[in-house]
Amino acid sequence: MTPDGEGGAPASATLAAAPPRATADAPGTVPPPVGAPSQVPAERPKIGDTRPARPPVPGAPGAVAGGAGANGGKSPGSASSGRGQSRTGGGGRGRQRDGGSGGPGARPSAPARNVTGTVPSEAGPKAAVTRADSGPKTEGRRGGRERRGKAVGRYMICVHVRPEMTQIALLEGRTLVEHYISRAADDATQIDGNIYRGRVQNVLPGMEAAFIDIGTPKNAVLYHGDVRYDVDDVEGGNGSGQPRIEHLLRPGQTILCQVTKNPIGAKGARLTQEVSLPGRFVVLVPNSTAYGISKRLEDGERKRLRRIVDAIRPKGHGLIVRTAAAGASAEELGADVERLVAQWETIAAESVKGQGAALLYREPAIAVRVIREELNREYRGVVIDDLALYEQVRDYVGAVNPELADRVEYFDTEAEVLPVFERYHVHEQLHKALDRKVYLPSGGSLVIDRTEALTVIDVNTGKNVGTTNLEETVYRNNLEAAEEVARQLRLRDIGGIIVIDFIDMEIRENRDKVGSALRSALARDKTRTQVFDISELGLVEMTRKRVSEGLIESMSTTCEMCGGRGIVFEDPEL
Numbered sequence: 143m144t145p146d147g148e149g150g151a152p153a154s155a156t157l158a159a160a161p162p163r164a165t166a167d168a169p170g171t172v173p174p175p176v177g178a179p180s181q182v183p184a185e186r187p188k189i190g191d192t193r194p195a196r197p198p199v200p201g202a203p204g205a206v207a208g209g210a211g212a213n214g215g216k217s218p219g220s221a222s223s224g225r226g227q228s229r230t231g232g233g234g235r236g237r238q239r240d241g242g243s244g245g246p247g248a249r250p251s252a253p254a255r256n257v258t259g260t261v262p263s264e265a266g267p268k269a270a271v272t273r274a275d276s277g278p279k280t281e282g283r284r285g286g287r288e289r290r291g292k293a294v295g296r297y298m299i300c301v302h303v304r305p306e307m308t309q310i311a312l313l314e315g316r317t318l319v320e321h322y323i324s325r326a327a328d329d330a331t332q333i334d335g336n337i338y339r340g341r342v343q344n345v346l347p348g349m350e351a352a353f354i355d356i357g358t359p360k361n362a363v364l365y366h367g368d369v370r371y372d373v374d375d376v377e378g379g380n381g382s383g384q385p386r387i388e389h390l391l392r393p394g395q396t397i398l399c400q401v402t403k404n405p406i407g408a409k410g411a412r413l414t415q416e417v418s419l420p421g422r423f424v425v426l427v428p429n430s431t432a433y434g435i436s437k438r439l440e441d442g443e444r445k446r447l448r449r450i451v452d453a454i455r456p457k458g459h460g461l462i463v464r465t466a467a468a469g470a471s472a473e474e475l476g477a478d479v480e481r482l483v484a485q486w487e488t489i490a491a492e493s494v495k496g497q498g499a500a501l502l503y504r505e506p507a508i509a510v511r512v513i514r515e516e517l518n519r520e521y522r523g524v525v526i527d528d529l530a531l532y533e534q535v536r537d538y539v540g541a542v543n544p545e546l547a548d549r550v551e552y553f554d555t556e557a558e559v560l561p562v563f564e565r566y567h568v569h570e571q572l573h574k575a576l577d578r579k580v581y582l583p584s585g586g587s588l589v590i591d592r593t594e595a596l597t598v599i600d601v602n603t604g605k606n607v608g609t610t611n612l613e614e615t616v617y618r619n620n621l622e623a624a625e626e627v628a629r630q631l632r633l634r635d636i637g638g639i640i641v642i643d644f645i646d647m648e649i650r651e652n653r654d655k656v657g658s659a660l661r662s663a664l665a666r667d668k669t670r671t672q673v674f675d676i677s678e679l680g681l682v683e684m685t686r687k688r689v690s691e692g693l694i695e696s697m698s699t700t701c702e703m704c705g706g707r708g709i710v711f712e713d714p715e716l
């Protein structure tokens with residue numbers, strides 16, 4: 143998930159060393175939905191949006207579907223993590239970790255889905271049938287209307303707890319759009335947002351980075367741009383230019399730091415010294431003058447919130463008001479702030495109690511996090527099949543968002559006929575998301591293969607091509623494929639370089655339409671993507687920010703027989 147707020151402020155720079163004193167920036171998993179850059183294409187959700195994009199703007203120029211252009215530096219310290227740039231109040235704090243994302247509270251408007259009127263595929267040739275019998279009741283719910291004066295959202299969160307893992311499914315209507323897994327052992331790998339007392343292991347001037355021991359198996363990395371310091375405390379600072387990292391950090395030094403990116407593969411976790419604590423309505427930025435209100439809120443609401451926040455703003459700390467604060471009362475905001483300040487005081491007290499690497503703050507159970515980020519009026523419910531977790535979530539939502547509390551439901555497996563994932567058709571969709579082949583509504587298919595360097599998606603037509611206009615058939619098929627590709631990338635959490643081989647189209651206009659259908663479908667993905675123009679060979683190249691290892695990888699191990707190659711040689715003597 144993503145952070146991002148507007149309005150950092152200078153102020154709190156501090157020599158990384160002694161009393162660990164954090165500064166701002168949105169933390170890892172949490173996307174304070176604030177301060178969206180304004181130059182993104184119209185159909186792309188802004189930072190802070192949750193689900194669906196606004197309807198595609200006809201004829202919107204679409205070179206960049208993911209906003210990556212605006213923010214997609216390649217350098218590790220890119221995207222603004224504040225290399226001492228002056229962060230004026232209200233200025234963009236642009237660190238965008240994985241795409242503008244999902245703060246709750248955004249009001250998704252009409253679904254961008256059916257660009258062409260195709261049925262959002264549920265994969266499988268029978269999808270249309272399945273969908274047809276879902277009945278008027280379901281369809282009504284999908285519309286996010288009101289029933290008996292009560293808002294009924296399009297979205298739903300389904301949580302299935304097992305002893306070894308917790309699975310969280312995000313549904314749009316009946317369609318599975320995202321899936322998260324959290325395992326008991328994930329204190330080593332699922333640490334995004336956690337705050338640590340870290341010990342500097344070594345400083346690598348050439349890489350402008352330092353390795354930090356945070357007590358996890360692998361050292362974490364702190365890049366120069368994420369180091370906080372006070373200019374006055376730097377020896378030999380010449381006033382101009384940045385002090386070098388070797389002048390800011392020394393081996394053995396203790397620092398307070400927060401993980402902004404989970405370790406993936408051989409790469410260690412990424413850290414920042416700009417600590418922030420996400421709440422439901424606000425993000426607390428300790429020891430900072432950061433101050434901002436989500437630009438996604440209307441002017442009147444911003445004014446109202448500004449008055450409230452001016453009154454409740456804690457001394458010495460910054461606050462960023464999230465989009466989710468729309469309509470929240472002064473009491474609700476005050477309670478949120480109080481909780482965060484108390485939380486911070488505990489962390490600060492712990493941080494000075496020792497020298498070694500230690501975990502000071504752990505992000506809550508992944509279910510609570512997802513719900514914290516996602517749950518809003520657009521959700522018709524959260525269903526949890528574990529009593530303890532249900533109570534935790536219900537209490538959390540009850541404390542921060544009482545009007546949504548009754549949407550959190552306990553799914554009593556003893557009383558129910560089907561397991562929760564079957565009851566809500568998650569199970570079958572998850573299985574399809576693990577398959578190599580995905581069927582399209584009209585009989586075509588996608589074949590998804592991951593290689594070392596990239597993921598390749600091959601688009602095929604169904605068998606019954608040809609009786610009518612071939613170009614039209616191919617075009618329709620490619621449109622369905624574009625929708626499904628976007629959905630599968632998000633569901634499977636595929637990151638890195640992706641190459642899509644659509645079926646050749648003669649008519650340029652059709653090619654362009656498929657390209658823009660892909661872009662608008664991707665716009666609903668809060669993870670950053672960038673789509674390039676179709677190549678000479680008819681391939682579409684795109685990238686999607688790598689956030690985690692991917693759905694399939696997280697649920698599988700490499701085949702021992704063939705080492706993952708997929709073939710076994712007949713003659714072992716060969």
Ligand SMILES: [Zn+2]
Pocket residue numbers: 701702703704705706707708709
């Ligand atoms: Zn094998």
